[in-house]
Amino acid sequence: MTDPAALALAPARRGLAPALLALLLVAAAASLLVGPAALSPGAVLQALTGQGDAIAQAIVVQIRLPRLLLSLAVGAMLASAGAALQGYLRNPLAEPSVLGASGGAALGAVIALYFGLAAAFPLALPAMGVAGALLALLLVLALARWSENPLALILAGIAVGAGAGAAISLALNMSPNPFAAMEISFWLLGSLEDRSFQHVWLALPLIAAGLVLLAWDARALDAMALGEDSARSLGFDLGRVRLRLVAGVALGVGGAVAVSGAIGFLGLVVPHLLRPLAGFQPSRLILPSALAGAALLTAADVAVRLIPATNELKLGVVTALLGVPVFIYVVLQSRRIW
Amino acid sequence: MELATQGLSVDLGGAAVLRDIDLVLRPGGLVGLIGPNGAGKSTLLRALLGLLRPKSGRVLLDGAEIGRLDRRLLARQAAYLPQGHQVHWPLEVARLVALGRLPHLAPFQRLGAADARAVGEAMARADIGHLARREATSLSGGERARAMLARALAGETPILLADEPVTSLDPYHQLQVMELLHGLAGEGRLVVAVLHDLTLAGRFCDRLVLLDRGRLAADGPPAAVLAPEPLARVYGIEAVSGTAGGAGYVLPWRRVPAASAQARETEDRC
Numbered sequence: 302m303t304d305p306a307a308l309a310l311a312p313a314r315r316g317l318a319p320a321l322l323a324l325l326l327v328a329a330a331a332s333l334l335v336g337p338a339a340l341s342p343g344a345v346l347q348a349l350t351g352q353g354d355a356i357a358q359a360i361v362v363q364i365r366l367p368r369l370l371l372s373l374a375v376g377a378m379l380a381s382a383g384a385a386l387q388g389y390l391r392n393p394l395a396e397p398s399v400l401g402a403s404g405g406a407a408l409g410a411v412i413a414l415y416f417g418l419a420a421a422f423p424l425a426l427p428a429m430g431v432a433g434a435l436l437a438l439l440l441v442l443a444l445a446r447w448s449e450n451p452l453a454l455i456l457a458g459i460a461v462g463a464g465a466g467a468a469i470s471l472a473l474n475m476s477p478n479p480f481a482a483m484e485i486s487f488w489l490l491g492s493l494e495d496r497s498f499q500h501v502w503l504a505l506p507l508i509a510a511g512l513v514l515l516a517w518d519a520r521a522l523d524a525m526a527l528g529e530d531s532a533r534s535l536g537f538d539l540g541r542v543r544l545r546l547v548a549g550v551a552l553g554v555g556g557a558v559a560v561s562g563a564i565g566f567l568g569l570v571v572p573h574l575l576r577p578l579a580g581f582q583p584s585r586l587i588l589p590s591a592l593a594g595a596a597l598l599t600a601a602d603v604a605v606r607l608i609p610a611t612n613e614l615k616l617g618v619v620t621a622l623l624g625v626p627v628f629i630y631v632v633l634q635s636r637r638i639w
Numbered sequence: 640m641e642l643a644t645q646g647l648s649v650d651l652g653g654a655a656v657l658r659d660i661d662l663v664l665r666p667g668g669l670v671g672l673i674g675p676n677g678a679g680k681s682t683l684l685r686a687l688l689g690l691l692r693p694k695s696g697r698v699l700l701d702g703a704e705i706g707r708l709d710r711r712l713l714a715r716q717a718a719y720l721p722q723g724h725q726v727h728w729p730l731e732v733a734r735l736v737a738l739g740r741l742p743h744l745a746p747f748q749r750l751g752a753a754d755a756r757a758v759g760e761a762m763a764r765a766d767i768g769h770l771a772r773r774e775a776t777s778l779s780g781g782e783r784a785r786a787m788l789a790r791a792l793a794g795e796t797p798i799l800l801a802d803e804p805v806t807s808l809d810p811y812h813q814l815q816v817m818e819l820l821h822g823l824a825g826e827g828r829l830v831v832a833v834l835h836d837l838t839l840a841g842r843f844c845d846r847l848v849l850l851d852r853g854r855l856a857a858d859g860p861p862a863a864v865l866a867p868e869p870l871a872r873v874y875g876i877e878a879v880s881g882t883a884g885g886a887g888y889v890l891p892w893r894r895v896p897a898a899s900a901q902a903r904e905t906e907d908r909c
Contacts, residue, residue, distance in 0.1 A: 391727040517746055524741055526727045527790075530690050534721075535794075536714030536742040581728040581774075 317578050321592035325373070328599040332369040333361060335603050367501045368493050372602040373595040374501075375493070375557040376567060378508045380594020381587050382550045383568030384575075385515040388522035388583025389546055390451050393576075396569040400454070401437045401461030402551040406558035407489060408465040409433020414485050415472045426488075427503050427559040434555020437461050442547060449529070449539055454547070491562035491617025493602055504560040511553015512591065514545045519584035526583065564617045566624025567594055573631045640666050640797055640829055642687060642717075646696035649679075649686055656682045658853045659696070666797065668845030669824040670831045671861075675874055678850040680833045681722060684800050687831070688719050714742035717798035720791040722806075722833075724783045729774035732786050736762055739793030758793050764819055765789035766812070780807040788816065792823075799823060801832045805839060817843040837878065841865050841889040849873060865889045 333345050338360050340348070347353030348361035379397050386395040397403055409429035412418075418425040444457035469489070476482035521542045524532035533539055557564075571594045572586055579585040601619045608614055642664040649657040657679045664670060664687075672680050685691050686698055689705035698705040700716065718739065726735060739761065740754040750758075762768050765785040770778065775786060784807050791799060804820065805813040813836070821843045824830040834840040840847060840861065847864040849857040851873040857864045870878055870891075879892040 520741055520744065520746060523738055526730065527738065527787075528721065528723075528725050528727075530685065530721050531719065533690055533710065534688055534714060534717070534719035535738065536711035538710050576728075580734060581730050582734055583728070 317575075317589050318592060321589055321596060325592055325596035325599070328596045328603065329369055329373065331603045332372065332599050333365050335606050336360065336365055337606075363497070364495075367496050367498045368602065369599065370501050371493050371496050371504065371560055372599040374505055374508045375561045375564065376594040376596070376598025377591040378511055378553040378557045378594070379564060379568040379598070380571035381512060381515055381591040382554050384572035384583070384586045384590035385518075385522065385546060386550065386568075387572050388586065389525060389543075390455060391525060392455075393573065394569070395455075396566075397550060397554045398462060398565075398568075400458040400547060400550050400554075401441050401465065402434045402554045403558045403563060404462035404465030404469075405437025405440075405551075406430040406434040406555040407563055408468050409436075410488060410559060410562070411469050411472050411485050414488060415476070415481070424499055424503065427500055430559025431503070431507060431555050433465070434551050434559065437465065438547060438551030438555070441551075442544070449543070451529075451543075454543065487615070488562050489617075490615035491564040491620075492605075492613075492615045493561055494613060496560060500560045504556040507552045507556025511549045511551075511556065514549030514552070516587055517549075518542045518545050519587050522583035562615075562617060564598070565621045566628065567598060567620050570624045570628050570631065571597065573628065641699075641701055642798060642829060643699045644683075644687070644696060645699065647683075647686060647698060648694045648696050649682055649691055650694045651682065651691075656853050657686065660855055662848065662855065662858070664829055664831060666827050666829040667824065669821045669843060670829075671840040671844035671847045672831055672833045672850065673835070673837065673840050673847055673864075674850035674856070677852070678873075679853045680850055681802050683850065684719070684802050684831065684833060687800055688717060689713060690719075711742055714796075715794070716796055717800060718791040718794045718796040720787055720799070720801040720804055722802040724780075724787045724807075726775040726783070729776040731771070732767060732773050732775055732778070733758065733762070733771040735775045735786055736767075736789045736793050739790040742794055742796075757795050758789075761789040761792035764792055766815060781809055781812055784808055785812065785816070788819075796828075798829045799831070801830070803833050803835065805832075806835060813839060821845075837865060837870075837889055837891055842886060861889075862887060871895050 334340070334342060340357055340360065344353060344357045345361050348358040351358070382397040383395065386397065386399060387393055407430070409432050410426050412433070413426040413429040418429065440461050441454070441457045444460065445453045447453065473482050473485055476485065521532060521537040524535045524537050529539060572590050575589045575593060576586060579589055598620070601623065602616055605614050605616055605619055644660045644662045647657055647660040648655070660683065672683065674680050682691065686693060689698065689708065692706065700708065700713070705713065737750060737754065737758050740750060740757060743754065744750070762771065765788045767782065767785050767789055770782060770786065775783060778786060784804065788801070788804055791801065801820065805816050808816060817839050820830050820832055824845065844861055846859065847857070847861050848855065849864050849869060856873050857869045865878065867877065870876055875895050876891050877893050877895055879890045881888060
C-alpha cells in the first residue's frame with residue numbers, strides 16, 4: 302500500500318510538460334527552416350545570430366521569425382483559453398469563442414477591411430480587432446451582471462457572438478464588390494502569412510496578459526469541480542474569478558484573433574486530448590494546453606507551407622480539417638466522463 | 640470561537656425559508672441540525688458560511704459579520720461539506736481530498752509536506768486510504784460521501800459544517816462517521832451536522848437544533864428535543880424510546896393518527 306498523501310502530491314504525468322516542450326521546439330525549428338526560399342539550417346542559425354547573408358537574414362528575421370512567434374503565442378492562447386473555460390464552465394464543449402471575444406475581434410477586423418482602413422494603415426486591422434474584443438468583453442460583462450451563475454456568462458457570450466456574426470454577415474452582404482467580400486472571407490479563414498514584428502508587438506502583450514490572468518485562477522477552477530458553493534467555501538471570490546477569466550480570455554483571444562483571423566478547433570480539441578494526461582484536474586491542464594497549442598499551431602503553419610496548392614491553404618482551414626476527426630475520436634473515447 | 644445568528648431571516652426565490660433564527664454555536668460538542676424536509680436546515684448551514692445574503696438579521700463569527708470577512712480567511716476557519724457530493728471531473732480521490740488544502744495555498748504555491756500530512760490524515764480518518772487512486776466519479780455513493788468528508792477534513796479548520804454527512808452510508812460507516820464527527824467536536828472543534836436519522840442524532844449529538852418551517856422549534860439536549868411532544872408537533876411521528884448499554888435511543892416508529900396530522904395542518908394555516 303502506497304502512502305495516499307504522497308500520491309496526492311505526485312504530479313499526474315511527470316514527463317508531460319517536458320515532452321510537450323520538446324514537441325514545441327521541433328515544430329519551432331521546422332517553422333524557421335521551412336519556406337519557399339531554401340535555406341540550410343546553418344544559414345538560418347547564422348541569420349538568427351545576425352550574421353551571414355543579408356537576404357537570408359531578412360527572410361529569417363523579418364518573415365519567418367514573426368510568423369513563428371505568432372503561431373506559438375496564438376496557439377498557446379487559444380488552447381489554454383479553451384482549457385480554462387472548459388474548467389470554469391465544467392463543460393467539455395466550451396471553447397474560446399463562447400465568450401464572444403473572438404466574434405468581437407473578427408468584427409473589428411472586418412470593419413477595418415470594409416471601410417478600407419486596413420489598406421490605408423496596415424496596423425488598423427489588428428488594432429480594430431483588439432478594440433472589438435474589448436468591446437465584446439464589456440458587453441458580455443454588462444449582460445451577465447444579473448447572475449453569478451456561469452450559465453449567465455455563456456448566454457451573454459453567445460448573444461454577443463451572434464451579434465458580431467450578424468454584423469460580419471452584413472458587411473459581406475453590403476460589400477461594394479466581390480473582391481472586397483473575398484478579402485473579408487479570406488481574412489476570416491485565419492492565417493499567419495505576411496505578418497510582421499508590428500503584429501507581434503501588438504498581440505504579444507495582450508496574449509501574455511491573457512495567459513497570466515488565466516493561470517492566476519487555475520486553482521479556483523479545481524475548486525469549481527465541487528460546485529459553486531464548495532468553491533466559495535474554499536475561499537474563492539467567484540465574482541473576481543469570473544472577472545479575471547473573462548478579461549483574460551477577451552484580451553488574449555482578442556489579441557490572437559486580431560492578428561490571425563479565426564482559427565477554430567484548437568481551443569476545443571487540445572484540452573480534450575490532454576485532460577486524461579493531466580489527471581482531469583483543470584489547474585494542471587492549462588500549462589500543458591498552452592505548450593501543446595503552441596506546438597500544434599506551429600506545426601499546422603509549417604504544413605500550410607508544405608502542402609502544394611494553387612492558393613496557399615489557410616491556417617484556420619487546416620486546423621478545422623485536422624481538428625474535426627480528432628475531436629470525434631476523442632469524444633468517442635471519453636464518453637464515460639460525461 | 641463562536642458562530643452566532645441574530646434574528647436571521649432568509650428568502651430564496653421569493654419564499655421565506657428562514658425566519659428570526661437566534662442561535663449561538665460554540666465548540667466542544669456535536670450539534671445536530673434536524674427538522675422535516677424543507678425546514679431550512681441546508682439554508683441555515685449555507686447562511687452560517689456566508690454563502691447567502693440574509694433578508695434580515697446577521698451571522699457573526701466571533702462578533703464579526705460573516706459577509707464582511709475575507710473569503711480566504713473564512714475558508715481557513717470553516718469547512719463546508721455540501722449535500723449531493725458532486726464532482727465534475729473524474730479526479731483521483733487523493734487529488735480530490737487535496738482540494739481541501741486550497742484555502743492554505745497561494746495561487747502558484749505547490750502542496751507541501753504539511754498539506755500531504757493533512758490529506759493523508761483526513762483520508763485515514765474517513766477510511767478511504769484504499770481508494771486513493773480511484774477516480775472519484777467511479778466511487779459508490781457512500782464511498783464518495785466519505786471522500787468528500789475527507790476533503791472537508793483536509794482543511795483542518797476549527798469549524799466544520801456538514802450537510803447530511805451520513806445519508807448515503809451503510810450502517811457501519813454511518814456509525815463510523817458519527818463517531819468521527821463526535822470525536823472532532825470532542826477535540827474542541829465546532830461541528831454542526833444536518834441529520835435526518837433521529838436515532839443517530841439522539842445517540843451521537845450533544846445538542847440538537849430542531850427547525851420547523853424556517854423557525855427554531857427546539858434547541859437543547861437530545862433527550863428534550865426528541866421528546867414525544869416536539870416529535871409529534873414538528874415531524875408528525877411517534878417514536879419508540881429505550882436504553883441500550885446505558886445510553887438512551889429514539890426510534891421513529893409510526894406516523895401520528897390522521898386526526899392529529901390534520902390538526903397540525905390546520906394549525907399551519909392559522
